[in-house]
Amino acid sequence: MTEFCGIELAHPIVNGSGTFDAIAARRAFGDALLERFPFAAFVSKTVTVAPRQGNPAPRLWELPGGMINSIGLPNKGLDGYLAEDLPKLAALPVPLIVNVMGFTREEVARLVEAFAARDEVAALELNVSCPNVKTGMVMGADPGETAALLDAVRQLTVKPVVVKLTPNCASPADVAEAAEAHGADAVSLINTLRGMAMHPRRHGQPWLGGGTGGVSGPAVRAVALVQVAEVAARVSVPVIGMGGVQTGRHAYDLREAGATLVAVGTESFRDPLAGSRIAAELAEIEGRNLASSGAISA
Ligand code: DHB
Numbered sequence: 452m453t454e455f456c457g458i459e460l461a462h463p464i465v466n467g468s469g470t471f472d473a474i475a476a477r478r479a480f481g482d483a484l485l486e487r488f489p490f491a492a493f494v495s496k497t498v499t500v501a502p503r504q505g506n507p508a509p510r511l512w513e514l515p516g517g518m519i520n521s522i523g524l525p526n527k528g529l530d531g532y533l534a535e536d537l538p539k540l541a542a543l544p545v546p547l548i549v550n551v552m553g554f555t556r557e558e559v560a561r562l563v564e565a566f567a568a569r570d571e572v573a574a575l576e577l578n579v580s581c582p583n584v585k586t587g588m589v590m591g592a593d594p595g596e597t598a599a600l601l602d603a604v605r606q607l608t609v610k611p612v613v614v615k616l617t618p619n620c621a622s623p624a625d626v627a628e629a630a631e632a633h634g635a636d637a638v639s640l641i642n643t644l645r646g647m648a649m650h651p652r653r654h655g656q657p658w659l660g661g662g663t664g665g666v667s668g669p670a671v672r673a674v675a676l677v678q679v680a681e682v683a684a685r686v687s688v689p690v691i692g693m694g695g696v697q698t699g700r701h702a703y704d705l706r707e708a709g710a711t712l713v714a715v716g717t718e719s720f721r722d723p724l725a726g727s728r729i730a731a732e733l734a735e736i737e738g739r740n741l742a743s744s745g746a747i748s749a
Pocket of ligand 1: 469520521522523524525642643664665666
């Protein structure tokens with residue numbers, strides 16, 4: 452058992468927001484998905500107040516060691532999510548963490564308030580990787596913006612609030628410290644690194660319909676490791692570490708750097724059961740270390 456913000460989890464492996472469509476997987480795999488759910492908690496994709504179509508195609512570019520995606524946060528909006536997605540996600544056999552994003556503090560407050568009232572929701576994750584349209588600053592790129600956001604939403608829920616940190620800023624550790632000081636119960640990192648790819652034929656044009664996108668996969672693992680280590684050294688709240696995790700050893704490394712939970716993202720696109728495999732590999736490594744430390748006599 453792993454404890455996270457008062458929530459009991461079967462193991463330390465969860466999914467990164469937006470990287471595992473549990474509703475589509477349920478349709479594809481049926482009840483087998485519920486019997487062998489790959490994650491100890493499910494982090495849903497980002498919900499915004501208004502419905503969004505997402506970005507024009509193409510939305511993906513493959514890289515050596517990962518990919519760039521520019522999906523554009525398509526979702527049904529708050530009302531659609533509550534009516535259609537939440538009942539389906541509540542049927543999963545693990546706690547549900549809902550990821551929300553707003554373009555103003557008021558929008559984030561509206562989302563937090565709505566999910567605060569739902570027993571199906573175990574915790575909230577704030578996606579702060581988008582610009583505050585009122586201040587023009589990316590909420591999670593600046594400690595003051597992050598502090599002001601938490602001041603606006605913290606008192607609206609007693610559920611754990613996780614802040615998903617962006618690596619695209621001067622100091623994720625400074626932002627994490629501000630988040631903790633203003634009431635965050637946990638932080639998660641890393642989100643994707645901004646990147647782009649040029650169109651192979653159209654001169655001077657980007658490939659992605661959205662222009663730029665987020666880099667993920669093994670290519671970002673070393674970046675994740677240093678940022679998780681720096682953030683974990685700075686805060687006392689639990690850290691969810693992620694970035695290019697493909698094996699139990701990678702998850703173990705992030706735990707050694709200070710993460711309590713580890714999220715799997717891009718690897719789940721290659722293998723939808725990667726979460727279960729990585730959890731088993733991690734348990735094997737940690738079990739072996741416990742035995743060799745003398746904590747358990749063989
Ligand atoms: C989206 C892509 C990302 O890489 C990310 O971290 C968040 C959102 C998106 O385009 O939907």
